[in-house]
Amino acid sequence: MAVETKQTTKWKIAKLTEHPQQAAMFGDVDETELAALAEHMRKHGQRDPVEITSSGVIIAGHQRVRAAVRLGWKEVAVVVRRDLEAEGPDAVERHFVEDNFVRRQLGPLAKARCIRRLMELEEGETVRRFGFTKKEELKGRIAKRMKLSLRSVNRYLLLLDAPDAIQAAFDQGEISLVTAGKVALLDKAAQEEIARRIAAGEKAAALVQERAQTGAADGVPKAFGRLVRSLRREVPVIRGHLDRIAPGRLQKAAVSVEEAVELLNEVVAAGNRQSQ
Numbered sequence: 001m002a003v004e005t006k007q008t009t010k011w012k013i014a015k016l017t018e019h020p021q022q023a024a025m026f027g028d029v030d031e032t033e034l035a036a037l038a039e040h041m042r043k044h045g046q047r048d049p050v051e052i053t054s055s056g057v058i059i060a061g062h063q064r065v066r067a068a069v070r071l072g073w074k075e076v077a078v079v080v081r082r083d084l085e086a087e088g089p090d091a092v093e094r095h096f097v098e099d100n101f102v103r104r105q106l107g108p109l110a111k112a113r114c115i116r117r118l119m120e121l122e123e124g125e126t127v128r129r130f131g132f133t134k135k136e137e138l139k140g141r142i143a144k145r146m147k148l149s150l151r152s153v154n155r156y157l158l159l160l161d162a163p164d165a166i167q168a169a170f171d172q173g174e175i176s177l178v179t180a181g182k183v184a185l186l187d188k189a190a191q192e193e194i195a196r197r198i199a200a201g202e203k204a205a206a207l208v209q210e211r212a213q214t215g216a217a218d219g220v221p222k223a224f225g226r227l228v229r230s231l232r233r234e235v236p237v238i239r240g241h242l243d244r245i246a247p248g249r250l251q252k253a254a255v256s257v258e259e260a261v262e263l264l265n266e267v268v269a270a271g272n273r274q275s276q
Helices: 031-044 062-070 082-087 089-103 108-123 132-145 150-159 164-171 177-184 188-199 204-213 219-238 247-252 254-275
Strands: 008-012 050-052 058-060 075-080
Touching: 031 062, 058 062, 058 089, 062 075, 082 089, 089 108, 108 132, 108 150, 108 164, 132 150, 132 247, 150 177, 150 254, 164 177, 164 188, 164 204, 177 188, 177 204, 177 254, 188 204, 247 254
Parallel strands: 050 075
Antiparallel strands: 008 075, 050 058
8 A cells, every 4th residue: 555655744742652662672863863863854844754653653753753852843744654554553563663674774683673573573473483484485575675685684583593692792893793693503502601601791702712712622623624525525416406405405504504605715715825
């Protein structure tokens, strides 16, 4: 159904309320960004109407309303999205999430939460209950809609499987998205150990690096030997015959294969450096 963009009206700000998920999922922009938005609205007016439900719940435009309050405005231009309400509460929330995803400069952790919630809204249940085929189909659909690669969607969702301490370390810029994903792939005992040590004050990046180097004296050379032997044996068998592998198996292996590709690129680079 078309968006009712031309049916704007004025509503008193005092009658508007935040979407119930706004604070938990997105929060507010910082003071610098809010001040800049308010100044822009002071000079140019309110170019985009706030989208609301018929009861005054804000769907899109929370920061515009905050900026209007800062300017001392009593009213803002709104569009009442009865079209979304007619489709049901999931349609309202879906638009709320997608608008924040597109308009806001969200960090990867917030983007990950958006992606997971959009998947849940598509099917009306939690992601943990999805079967593999449904989950992969949904990820592909969400990736296309949000203009992301499937690889990015996989990494964002993998981040949410990491312990809260790892998610916090990532959100604070202490570790990368890839590193957080690597922790999520560890067994639960290893994840819990890392989380406990972070809580005790140790640095997340150092802990992950330490974990990667565990057993390096003997374990790494042996593992590398097994990897090379396996590649020599299996690559010729698989090359040129991927059409014989079920799509579900290929999708299920995607994250592991991406990790392997990164490792093999590092191996090639290391070999080239040593040969110079």
